[in-house]
Amino acid sequence: MLQVFEARLFELVTGEIGSELVAGRIVMAISFREEVLEHSWYAIEWWCQRRIFIGNCYVVSLAMKIRRFPEVRSVELKWKPHFADFNLVPDGWGGYFYPWICEMARVYPLLEEIKLKRMVVTDECLELISKSFKNFKVLVLSSCEGFSTDGLAAIAANCRHCCMLFASWNLRELDLRESEVEDLSGHWLSHFPDSCTSLQSLNMSCLASEVNFSALQRLIARSPNLKTLRLNRAVPLEKLSTLLHRAPQLVELGTGAYSAEIRPNVYSNLAEAFSRCKELMGLSGFWDVVPSYLPAIYSVCSRLTSLNLSYATIQSPDVTKIVTQCPNLQSLSVLDYIEDAGLHALSLSCKDLRELRVFPSDPFVADANVSLTEQGLVAVSEGCLKLQSVLYFCRQMSNAALTTIAKNRPNLNCFRLCILEPRAPDYLTLEPLDNGFGAIVDHCKQLQRLSLSGLLTDLVFEYIGNRAKKLEMLSIAFAGDSDMGLHHVLSGCDSLRKLEIRDCPFGDKALLDNVSKLETMRSLWMSSCSVSLGACKRLSQKMPRLNVEVIDEQGDLDSRSDNSPVEKLYVYRTVAGPRLDMPSFIRNMDQNPTCRRYSLEKLFSE
Amino acid sequence: MDVTLGLLDHIPAGDDGGGGGGGGGVPSGGSTTNRSILTVSKEDNKNTMVMSSEVTSGESLDGLELGLGLSIGGGGGGGGGLKSKMVANGGGGGWSQYARILTAKDFHTSLVSKPNSCSSSSSVNIPNSSTSGTKRTATDSVSPPNGTSVVGWPPVSKAHRMPTLANQIKSATENFVSKPEQNKSKNQTIGIKDYSDERNGLSNKKYRSVKVNMDGTLIGRKVDLNAHTSYEMLAQTLHEMFFSRWSSTEAVKPSRLLDGTSEFVLTYEDKDGDCMLVGDVPWEMFLSSVKRLRIMKNSDSNELAPRFQETNDSV
Numbered sequence: 001m002l003q004v005f006e007a008r009l010f011e012l013v014t015g016e017i018g019s020e021l022v023a024g025r026i027v028m029a030i031s032f033r034e035e036v037l038e039h040s041w042y043a044i045e046w047w048c049q050r051r052i053f054i055g056n057c058y059v060v061s062l063a064m065k066i067r068r069f070p071e072v073r074s075v076e077l078k079w080k081p082h083f084a085d086f087n088l089v090p091d092g093w094g095g096y097f098y099p100w101i102c103e104m105a106r107v108y109p110l111l112e113e114i115k116l117k118r119m120v121v122t123d124e125c126l127e128l129i130s131k132s133f134k135n136f137k138v139l140v141l142s143s144c145e146g147f148s149t150d151g152l153a154a155i156a157a158n159c160r161h162c163c164m165l166f167a168s169w170n171l172r173e174l175d176l177r178e179s180e181v182e183d184l185s186g187h188w189l190s191h192f193p194d195s196c197t198s199l200q201s202l203n204m205s206c207l208a209s210e211v212n213f214s215a216l217q218r219l220i221a222r223s224p225n226l227k228t229l230r231l232n233r234a235v236p237l238e239k240l241s242t243l244l245h246r247a248p249q250l251v252e253l254g255t256g257a258y259s260a261e262i263r264p265n266v267y268s269n270l271a272e273a274f275s276r277c278k279e280l281m282g283l284s285g286f287w288d289v290v291p292s293y294l295p296a297i298y299s300v301c302s303r304l305t306s307l308n309l310s311y312a313t314i315q316s317p318d319v320t321k322i323v324t325q326c327p328n329l330q331s332l333s334v335l336d337y338i339e340d341a342g343l344h345a346l347s348l349s350c351k352d353l354r355e356l357r358v359f360p361s362d363p364f365v366a367d368a369n370v371s372l373t374e375q376g377l378v379a380v381s382e383g384c385l386k387l388q389s390v391l392y393f394c395r396q397m398s399n400a401a402l403t404t405i406a407k408n409r410p411n412l413n414c415f416r417l418c419i420l421e422p423r424a425p426d427y428l429t430l431e432p433l434d435n436g437f438g439a440i441v442d443h444c445k446q447l448q449r450l451s452l453s454g455l456l457t458d459l460v461f462e463y464i465g466n467r468a469k470k471l472e473m474l475s476i477a478f479a480g481d482s483d484m485g486l487h488h489v490l491s492g493c494d495s496l497r498k499l500e501i502r503d504c505p506f507g508d509k510a511l512l513d514n515v516s517k518l519e520t521m522r523s524l525w526m527s528s529c530s531v532s533l534g535a536c537k538r539l540s541q542k543m544p545r546l547n548v549e550v551i552d553e554q555g556d557l558d559s560r561s562d563n564s565p566v567e568k569l570y571v572y573r574t575v576a577g578p579r580l581d582m583p584s585f586i587r588n589m590d591q592n593p594t595c596r597r598y599s600l601e602k603l604f605s606e
Numbered sequence: 607m608d609v610t611l612g613l614l615d616h617i618p619a620g621d622d623g624g625g626g627g628g629g630g631g632v633p634s635g636g637s638t639t640n641r642s643i644l645t646v647s648k649e650d651n652k653n654t655m656v657m658s659s660e661v662t663s664g665e666s667l668d669g670l671e672l673g674l675g676l677s678i679g680g681g682g683g684g685g686g687g688l689k690s691k692m693v694a695n696g697g698g699g700g701w702s703q704y705a706r707i708l709t710a711k712d713f714h715t716s717l718v719s720k721p722n723s724c725s726s727s728s729s730v731n732i733p734n735s736s737t738s739g740t741k742r743t744a745t746d747s748v749s750p751p752n753g754t755s756v757v758g759w760p761p762v763s764k765a766h767r768m769p770t771l772a773n774q775i776k777s778a779t780e781n782f783v784s785k786p787e788q789n790k791s792k793n794q795t796i797g798i799k800d801y802s803d804e805r806n807g808l809s810n811k812k813y814r815s816v817k818v819n820m821d822g823t824l825i826g827r828k829v830d831l832n833a834h835t836s837y838e839m840l841a842q843t844l845h846e847m848f849f850s851r852w853s854s855t856e857a858v859k860p861s862r863l864l865d866g867t868s869e870f871v872l873t874y875e876d877k878d879g880d881c882m883l884v885g886d887v888p889w890e891m892f893l894s895s896v897k898r899l900r901i902m903k904n905s906d907s908n909e910l911a912p913r914f915q916e917t918n919d920s921v
Contacts, residue, residue, distance in 0.1 A: 086758030127825055143763075148817070150826050178765045182817070184826075206765070310766060363760045393760060420760050451761075477759065502758070 073112045074138075075104065080118035081525045081570055082475075083500050085143065088527055088568070090553055092583040095119045097144075099581075105132035113138040120144070126151030130158035137198075138173040148182035149207065157191035173201040173228075186211035186234070192219050201228035205254050205285065210234040221246040227279075230254030233287045238266050241273035248276045255285030258312070262292055275299040284308035291318045301325035305352075308333040310359050316342045316370075324349040330386075331355040336372040336393065343376030347383025356380055357391040363420060366395075374401040381408040389414040396427040397454055402436025406443040415440055416451035422478035422503070425455040432456055438463035441471070448495075451475040461485040465492020473498040486510035490517045500525040508535035515542050519573050527568040534562025536569060540589035547574045548589040549582070557587045820848050820870075820901035831893055837885050844872065848901060874899045 079095035081088075097119045104111060111133045121144045129136065131154075139155065141147075155174065171192075189204075189211040199219065204211070211234070220226060226247050235243075235256030244250070260266050270293065274280070280300045289312045304326045309319060310333040319334060320342040329350040336358055338346070346353070358376070362369045374397045381387060387409050397419050406412075426433055433454040441447060441464050448470055452460065456479035464471070465488035472495050479485070486506035489499065491514055499521065507530035511518075518524055518539075533550065540548040550557065551568035578588035819826040827847050834840045872884040876895040884892070884899070 083758065083761075085763040086761045088758045123825055148826070150819075154825060178763065180764070184817075184819075359766050360760065360762065363762050393762070418760055422756065422759065475761075477761075503756075 072108045073110055075111065075113065076115040077119060078117040081500065081523065082498070083502065083525055083527070084118055088502065090551065090585065093551070093586065094579065094581050094583070096581055097121045097125050101125045101128050109133065110135060112136055115140040115142070116144055117142040118144065120146040122146050123148055123151035123154065127154040130155045137171060140173065140175040140177070141179045142177045143179060145180040149184045149186070149188040153188035153191045156188055171196060172198055175201060175203040176206050177203055179206050181207055183208045185209060189219065190215040194222070197222045198225065199223040200225045202226070203228065203230040203254070204232050205230040207232045208234065213239060217242060217246060224249070226250065228252040231256040231285060233257050236260065237270070237293065241269040244273035244277060249279055250277055251279050252282035252306070253280060255283070257288045258286045258293060259288040259290040260293065262290070267293060267296060271296040271299065282306035286312040289314050294318060294322060297322070298325060302327065304329055306331040310335055310357070313337065313361065320345045326350060328352055333357040333359070335359050335361045336370045337361055339371045340373055340376040340379070344379040347379045350384060352386060353380070353384040354386050355389040356387065358393060360393040360420060363393065366421060368395050374398060377401070378404050381405040388412055391416045393418045393420060395420050396424070397433060397436070398426045398428045399431065399433055399436035400428065402433065403439040406439040410443045411446065412444040413446050414449040415444065415447060416449065416475070417453055418451065419453040423455045432459070434460040434463065441468040446470055449473045452479055453477060457481050458485040458488070461488040465489050469494050471495055476501045476504055478503045480504045480506060483507050483510040487513060490514035497522045501529060503528045505530050508532055511535055511539060515539060518546055518571055519543060521573070523570065523572040525570050531566050531569055532562060533560055533564050533566055536566060536589045537562065539571070544590070545573055547572055547578060550587050550589060551585060553585045816896060816898050818844060818847070818899040818901065821903050823848070829899070831896070836889055841872065844901065869904050870901050871904050872899065873902050
């Protein structure tokens with residue numbers, strides 16, 4: 001029974017089993033005896049009671065979390081739904097880190113790492129972080145927002161404060177990947193004190209303004225352990241060699257703007273600097289590329305395992321020239337400028353490729369501006385035997401191509417295809433792409449993540465429900481005919497954790513027929529579908545352990561009839577009841593929030 | 607919520623020339639070098655849900671009429687028998703009754719007369735009949751009707767939008783906050799995050815906060831301007847925020863922040879990026895143009911725009 005409990009209920013990662021931890025589990029098992037087999041919804045992982053990962057922050061209330069794990073060293077929180085990346089989640093939705101950091105500052109003195117994704121982080125949060133944890137080492141803010149460079153200055157500066165009190169202040173990692181930062185000035189970097197020598201990773205690529213170059217240079221020079229450096233666009237190419245000279249030990253480099261006037265000495269300095277970087281395995285950056293400077297990186301190409309050219313607006317021959325010199329490449333991100341020809345060359349040269357991501361250079365135009373079709377992907381699926389993960393934007397696809405890809409690469413675990421035009425059919429036969437995607441889920445038995453596009457009927461969902469048993473995350477847009485589509489997915493996909501749907505004719509019946517499934521999932525997002533307000537209320541009534549949130553920016557949710565459709569729906573399991581930070585345009589459908597505190601919470605408060 | 611389309615106008619320098627597909631995307635109105643930021647929101651229209659799109663950047667309506675967004679029709683795969691039964695029969699009612707984001711498909715057979723514009727008050731009706739399968743042929747070149755942009759589609763995250771445009775933004779000191787009021791063609795800003803006040807009808811703008819920095823203080827604060835009705839109130843708030851420790855020192859009474867007699871002077875940056883003294887213009891005008899506030903040491907304030915100096919000493 002404990003095994004069932006562990007496997008299904010808690011997604012536990014077993015670590016050190018101290019008696020306390022075991023006791024904790026047993027206690028929980030007893031409380032849950034009646035519910036063990038029915039409700040597997042609690043989504044916290046912990047390991048040695050030291051690492052907390054919460055995949056959806058509203059699952060547990062703050063108080064519960066904090067009290068339970070005082071030894072915590074590392075916290076990782078994710079917040080907003082994935083579709084927030086595409087502007088589907090309105091501002092003000094929630095996800096504020098401030099209440100968390102206030103509590104953490106109080107009770108987690110040993111905290112070393114904070115990793116946040118899609119959260120709202122203010123400068124006050126950053127200031128608190130910088131002042132509260134003497135061992136703080138790692139800060140990763142992924143797709144976050146709400147802070148400015150002032151907050152970063154606090155992080156950098158409070159090294160100084162801590163250094164006076166403690167022997168070593170060890171900021172190891174500051175990673176701002178794709179966050180939106182209010183960029184007030186570049187001076188924040190200058191606040192790193194001279195005594196800070198522990199930096200291993202710095203990613204400031206999302207910032208716009210220029211940082212003080214000599215401060216940057218000095219910081220790099222006194223950080224012998226610096227392995228990852230991702231510069232922002234404002235760092236000019238002429239100065240890159242200066243930085244590289246001070247950090248030949250780099251393993252990952254993100255360049256700044258890759259353009260300069262054509263000057264031989266700049267080029268030769270750069271080429272020479274690159275050649276001294278014997279450990280370099282990952283390259284990124286490459287904004288504004290001037291192709292003449294590309295050969296400067298050739299000396300490192302043979303070692304590269306990771307290459308991100310997704311900002312590089314260079315044409316196919318230039319891209320191809322680079323990738324064909326990287327036989328050890330495992331991960332490639334590139335714009336569709338690479339074209340089918342380039343992908344074909346890739347398939348011949350890069351036999352170790354595991355991950356391919358091809359982004360659209362001009363996503364909002366229907367007519368193809370580049371010669372990239374489904375053939376490029378087919379070629380890569382043929383030539384790259386280790387290919388596991390695909391993200392591919394294109395303008396045409398066929399069932400035949402998808403079937404070929406599926407047969408070539410049954411080891412795919414992530415397949416995300418985006419045909420730019422919604423509901424585009426098989427361009428050869430003009431039929432839906434049901435069979436093609438059906439082949440994908442049929443052959444790729446380990447598929448964990450799938451994104452669909454193109455013209456699709458309910459049939460594809462039948463295939464998915466029947467065959468995609470390992471599928472954990474599914475993204476659907478502009479697909480399906482009726483509720484049966486959703487029903488197939490909810491009733492068939494045993495491993496499903498996250499489901500996000502937009503603009504599909506899925507409605508009340510499928511939702512209400514599969515309510516218990518929703519408690520086994522982390523979250524469900526539906527926008528512009530056919531779900532009625534009344535159904536949301538009924539769902540919430542039936543499943544008190546779900547937060548059923550209706551988002552409607554029209555602002556008159558209270559007066560709408562039960563028949564009216566909801567704009568956006570976000571459903572997730574929780575033990576904490578309705579969250580307290582909802583803006584006015586979001587309603588939780590729970591009629592009786594106070595009755596929702598369960599024995600689990602009582603347990604934690606003991 | 608917003609979506610950035612960025613099609614309209616920058617494309618002349620770009621590589622495909624089809625800025626906006628279909629009918630050619632050269633905007634007619636004022637130069638709209640900013641990315642057009644469209645939002646799709648519902649208007650309450652009794653039983654028929656209607657989608658409308660709003661201009662959230664400062665562009666003229668004309669500028670948005672052409673080449674909007676996703677001329678997703680007619681390209682690529684051609685048309686032909688859409689076998690899918692687009693009208694949902696199950697699940698509680700006709701598909702067409704419910705609101706949904708428009709796509710180009712809806713407009714294949716309809717809308718002979720284009721809707722006027724994508725102004726914030728116009729709306730685009732969803733003709734119920736257009737939801738059933740529409741034949742499209744490869745020769746269809748649908749000039750995208752206004753308002754057919756689809757929010758959040760294609761699903762490209764902010765970091766990867768419009769790399770072609772990105773090439774033209776050489777200035778590394780642009781900041782990420784969009785300045786939607788700027789219609790100058792020189793200042794191209796990528797409006798990734800739109801803080802514009804023009805989002806009518808969307809989330810209640812209950813507050814409008816601007817950042818306040820004081821010289822010598824590392825961390826700025828934020829103040830909600832909509833919670834104040836006058837300069838005096840604002841000065842009082844700022845005094846509490848920054849000078850409360852100094853309590854009743856004569857040197858920094860709230861009123862002195864405004865009259866230039868204290869050691870500090872209150873300034874703001876307006877939408878044109880100029881540094882101005884607070885208090886010179888009527889409050890409403892100030893509200894509409896202030897971007898951020900700064901409390902400067904008085905000695906630094908000499909570069910400000912000239913101000914009528916009061917000769918009397920008001921204490």
